[in-house]
Amino acid sequence: MPWFKRLSEGLSRSRDALQGHLSELMGRGPKVDDEFWTDLEDALIVADMGVMAATEIVSRLRRTASRLALPDAAAVLSHLTAELAAEFEQPTQDLLEGRVTLIMVGVNGTGKTTTVGKLAKQAVDSGRSVLLGSADTFRAAANEQLDVWAKRAGVEVVKRDSGEDPASVAFDTVAAARERAVDITIIDTAGRLHTSVDLMRELQKIQKVTRRExxxxxxxxxxxxxDATTGQNGLVQAREFHAALDLDGVILTKLDGTAKGGIVVxxxxxxxxxVVMVGVGEGxxxxxxxNPEEFAAALIGSS
Ligand SMILES: Nc1nc2c(ncn2[C@@H]2O[C@H](COP(=O)(O)OP(=O)(O)O)[C@@H](O)[C@H]2O)c(=O)[nH]1
Ligand SMILES: [Mg+2]
Known part of the structure; x- marks a missing residue:
């Protein structure tokens, strides 16, 4: 199935919800008054875009409407996709371009290991050399889960027994990658510890070793x-990770499982x-x- 169709299907719950609000808006007639703008803003907020983004998109759309003297509600809404796409900085850089070492972090169950596996397979398919590191030494099953993905991709995994120091795994992984001049190195990490302070400290150590070596x-x-299904709660966690680790980007997973795909915005x-990548399923x-344009088109659909 072509990617746009996958993305579009993955976002269908979000699109249906948003379309519901937009057709209500259209159903009120062609008039573009203050109430129209307020209701449009509410529809975007309900889709989890956040108040700041919703306000900004609506005020840009208002300016466009007056600049182009758009005659009615339908004409205004036909510009929504473009204004939504304009919310994102572009172009988003390809995560697997050049030689990169990725440290994948995130709360348990958000899709780290799955994403490491998918990235490894895609990198191999595009002719890159790949090495994985299993620095989730917290859960016993973590090694096996990553092994399954590694086999699928045909790549090697550097690992140690569970309970060992995850930063040592990062060290071993990066040393092996350096020796073999690997293109793409990806380090999987644990998402749960006794406290989030412990987790952040552990991840900072992994980061330090990796950057150094x-x-x-x-x-x-x-x-x-x-995990896109966690909506605004996920944002709170993301802020915590960003404060501790100075993140370089976010991968939004499970967009197929939510009606609030606006969380990407x-x-x-x-x-x-x-937002460097998006996930819309387990495959x-x-x-x-x-891609901002693709995403906006899939989220809004044709109105
Ligand atoms: N529907 C859906 N499921 C996903 C997606 N990404 C990951 N998952 C599932 O989320 C679950 C947890 O993923 P996992 O990689 O183990 O999370 P981790 O604990 O962060 O390593 C698995 O069952 C994955 O198949 C996605 O984009 N869509
Ligand atoms: Mg995992």
């Missing part, structure tokens, strides 16, 4: 996976971080680089 020709990036706007093909 990684080959000078690779870019080290710390990427947060965020809130993440970009309120965290000031690029390898269901993770792709984020």
């Amino acid at each position: 990684a080959d000078a020709s690779t870019t080290v990036k710390t990427i947060l996976t965020m 809130a993440v970009a706007r309120e965290l000031g971080l690029p 390898i093909e269901d993770l792709r680089p984020f």
Whole structure:
């Protein structure tokens, strides 16, 4: 299935919800008055775009409407997709371009390990050399889960027994990657510890070791996976990760499981971080680089 169709299907719950509000808005007639703008803003907020982004999109749309002397509600809404896409900085850089070392972080269950597996497979398919590191030594099953993905992708995993120091795994991984001049190195990490202070400290240690030991020709990036179904709660967690780790980007997973796909807008706007990829399912093909125009078109559909 082509990617846009996948994305579009993945966002269908969000699109249906938003379309419901927009057709209500259209049903009131062609008049564009203050109430129209307020209701449009509310519809965007309900989609979880966040108040800041919703306000900004609506005020830009208002300016466009007056500049182009748009005659009615339908004409105004036909510009919504473009204004939504304009919310994002562009272009988003390809995560797997050049030589990179990625540290994947995020709350348990948000999709770190799955995302590591998908990225590994995609990188291999595009002819890159890949090495994975299993620095989730907290859960016993973590190694096996990553192994399954690694086999699928045909790549090696550096690991240690559970309970061992995750920063040592990062050290071993990066050392091996350096020696073999690997293109793409991805380190999976744990998402749950006794306290979040412990977790952040552990991740900071992994980050420090990785930055210190990684080959000078690779870019080290710390990427947060965020479960889109957790909505605004996920944003709170994301802020905590960002404060502790100075993130380089966010991957939004499980957009297929929510009616509030607008969270992508809130993440970009309120965290000031690029959304580097989006996930719309459990399959390898269901993770792709984020493209603002595509996303806006899939979220809003034709009205
Ligand atoms: N529907 C859906 N499920 C996903 C997506 N990404 C990950 N998952 C599922 O989320 C669950 C937790 O993923 P996992 O990688 O183990 O999370 P981790 O604890 O952060 O490593 C798994 O069942 C994945 O298949 C996605 O984009 N869509
Ligand atoms: Mg995991």
